[in-house]
Amino acid sequence: MSIVAVAMHHERAIKEFEADFERAGESRIPAWFADPSWSQEDRVARVNGWSEGRFLPAGWKPCTTRFYERAGELLGVVNVRHVLDERMRRLGGHVGYSVRPSARRQGIGTALLAAGLEVLGDLGVDQALLTCDQDNTGSIRIIEGHGGVPTAPVVREDGITLRFWVPVP
Numbered sequence: 605m606s607i608v609a610v611a612m613h614h615e616r617a618i619k620e621f622e623a624d625f626e627r628a629g630e631s632r633i634p635a636w637f638a639d640p641s642w643s644q645e646d647r648v649a650r651v652n653g654w655s656e657g658r659f660l661p662a663g664w665k666p667c668t669t670r671f672y673e674r675a676g677e678l679l680g681v682v683n684v685r686h687v688l689d690e691r692m693r694r695l696g697g698h699v700g701y702s703v704r705p706s707a708r709r710q711g712i713g714t715a716l717l718a719a720g721l722e723v724l725g726d727l728g729v730d731q732a733l734l735t736c737d738q739d740n741t742g743s744i745r746i747i748e749g750h751g752g753v754p755t756a757p758v759v760r761e762d763g764i765t766l767r768f769w770v771p772v773p
């Protein structure tokens with residue numbers, strides 16, 4: 605397996621990655637922010653440009669997106685925010701990830717958070733803020749597995765966002 609940036613040769617694999625979520629009835633893919641209408645050229649230029657501060661939508665901060673690739677298939681995605689604004693400090697955190705439904709419970713989410721922490725380490729961040737819904741058992745396990753220490757949760761109108769500080773190795 606490898607952790608990779610999206611590239612031109614991933615066009616088929618991206619379509620298959622997105623279709624996997626669709627088949628499972630999951631309309632939103634957390635951490636994968638490419639617009640479905642974009643060409644592969646646009647995906648590569650924009651998503652990779654965000655990490656260098658290019659093509660950022662209004663109000664966004666630079667972020668790095670990486671995929672978990674195995675045998676030519678993209679199985680999961682991680683998005684790492686380089687800095688946090690007030691809203692992300694409350695609700696979004698530094699790192700988001702998604703594993704395609706057909707590849708869950710194989711340790712890929714755990715590997716994606718490790719990859720995200722490595723990106724933060726390279727940026728000189730030593731504590732990552734991670735957030736997830738109170739009922740997201742998988743994500744809570746992943747965060748705890750990386751040494752996450754709970755900090756004040758945020759009560760939303762429609763639920764509770766748990767927040768953790770995770771040491772960056």
Ligand SMILES: CC(C)(COP(=O)(O)OP(=O)(O)OC[C@H]1O[C@@H](n2cnc3c(N)ncnc32)[C@H](O)[C@@H]1OP(=O)(O)O)[C@@H](O)C(=O)NCCC(=O)NCCS
Pocket residue numbers: 634700701702703704707708709710711712713714715735736737740741742743745746749
């Ligand atoms: C949450 C998610 C990323 C987990 O990915 P995954 O690759 O299945 O996770 P892993 O295989 O690394 O599992 C990590 C741990 O969580 C446990 N786990 C994973 N999914 C679980 C579930 N649905 N219920 C209970 N435990 C679960 C695993 O058993 C494992 O436990 P262990 O550390 O004791 O061995 C994945 O379900 C997903 O993409 N969900 C939709 C998007 C999402 O919620 N992203 C996170 C936003 S904060």
